[in-house]
Amino acid sequence: MSGPGAEPLPASAPETPPGTPPPVPRSPLRETVELVAVALLLAFLLRTLAVQAFRIPTGSMEDTLLVGDFILVDKLTFGARIDFGPVHTRLPGLRSPRTGDVIVFRYPLEPGKDFVKRLIAGPGQTVRMENRKLYVDDRLLPDPLQAKHVDPQVLPGVFSPRDNFGPLTVPDGSYFFMGDNRENSKDSREWGFVPEANLKGRAMIIYLSWNPEGEIPWYDLLHKLRWGRSFRTVR
Numbered sequence: 001m002s003g004p005g006a007e008p009l010p011a012s013a014p015e016t017p018p019g020t021p022p023p024v025p026r027s028p029l030r031e032t033v034e035l036v037a038v039a040l041l042l043a044f045l046l047r048t049l050a051v052q053a054f055r056i057p058t059g060s061m062e063d064t065l066l067v068g069d070f071i072l073v074d075k076l077t078f079g080a081r082i083d084f085g086p087v088h089t090r091l092p093g094l095r096s097p098r099t100g101d102v103i104v105f106r107y108p109l110e111p112g113k114d115f116v117k118r119l120i121a122g123p124g125q126t127v128r129m130e131n132r133k134l135y136v137d138d139r140l141l142p143d144p145l146q147a148k149h150v151d152p153q154v155l156p157g158v159f160s161p162r163d164n165f166g167p168l169t170v171p172d173g174s175y176f177f178m179g180d181n182r183e184n185s186k187d188s189r190e191w192g193f194v195p196e197a198n199l200k201g202r203a204m205i206i207y208l209s210w211n212p213e214g215e216i217p218w219y220d221l222l223h224k225l226r227w228g229r230s231f232r233t234v235r
Contacts (some may be wrong), residue, residue, distance in 0.1 A: 037103065037166060049080045049091070054104055055181030060179035060186065062104065062232065063117060063146040068226070070203065070208040071116075071234060073104050073200040090197070097122060099136060100144070101205040102234050105177070105194050117177035117187050118144060122168050123196075129189075132182065145235065147180035161189040175199070179220060180235040 022227025056069040066069065075081075079093030097103060097119050106212065107113040121127040121136050128134075131154050134141045160175035162183065170176050174193035209229035216223045 001045075014206050015201075020189065045210060048075075048082070050076055051204075052104075052206075054116070054203075056116065060181050061102070061118070062181040062184075063148055064118075064144060064180045065116065065203070065206070066226070066229070068207065068210040068212045069206050069229065070210070071206050072204050073201040074204040077202050078199055079108065081200065085207075097199065100142070103175075103177070104200045104203060106198040106200065108194055108198060109191055111198070114200065115177075117185070119175055120178050121176040122189070123170055123172045123174060125176075126167050126169045126199075127176050128168065129161075129164055132163045134178075143182075144180050147182060151183040151184050162191075165189055183204075205234060206232045 034207070036167055052073050052075060054073055055072050056065045056071065059067050068122055077094050078089045078097055081090050084090070085137050089176060101117055101119045102116065103118045103119055104114055107115045120134065125137055130179075132149065133162035154163045168176070170193060175183045176188045177195065178187045178189065206229050211224050211226055
């Protein structure tokens with residue numbers, strides 16, 4: 001019995017049923033492997049559903065994007081594309097692509113290659129170019145702020161669609177793209193429309209820019225990196 005001044009009795013531990021093996025302690029190696037597996041799974045889901053990194057290899061989008069820019073592409077706005085085994089679908093997005101968006105997509109003629117261009121016209125819209133002036137649904141579309149023209153010669157449409165083409169009506173489920181480096185871009189003027197299924201996402205930000213040209217050695221980071229372009233929004 002307990003009474004005033006008596007010590008409390010210790011609580012008895014739950015009894016282990018006879019024949020139950022003792023718990024096996026988890027090894028540090030197993031914990032590390034599980035942690036790495038979870039991290040890889042999260043990285044895969046993030047890359048597939050939300051954000052993916054790309055490097056700019058050509059000058060077709062100069063001066064909006066330069067060779068050596070590293071960009072992050074937002075997949076949530078248009079809805080992430082899921083192509084896994086027999087599953088081919090697109091998740092619901094926040095909005096549809098709009099004229100002026102800079103978008104990464106799979107090149108229609110070689111789906112294994114990724115291109116980045118500016119969206120000019122979407123399904124049902126009519127696009128034409130007259131002496132380098134671009135019209136969408138008969139409205140003049142001004143050149144992007146950092147777009148450029150490097151060839152003073154204007155080519156007639158009978159020789160090339162570079163400076164004169166159309167009018168063309170974009171079919172349902174497709175898009176018309178052009179590069180900002182207007183005379184040095186292989187785009188929808190040459191190889192046609194891009195199916196909606198090929199769209200990967202909207203170019204969001206330049207997180208790093210590396211100058212691959214010049215005589216500066218690769219290990220001289222202070223001079224090879226274009227510091228002023230880091231964390232610049234793609235417009």
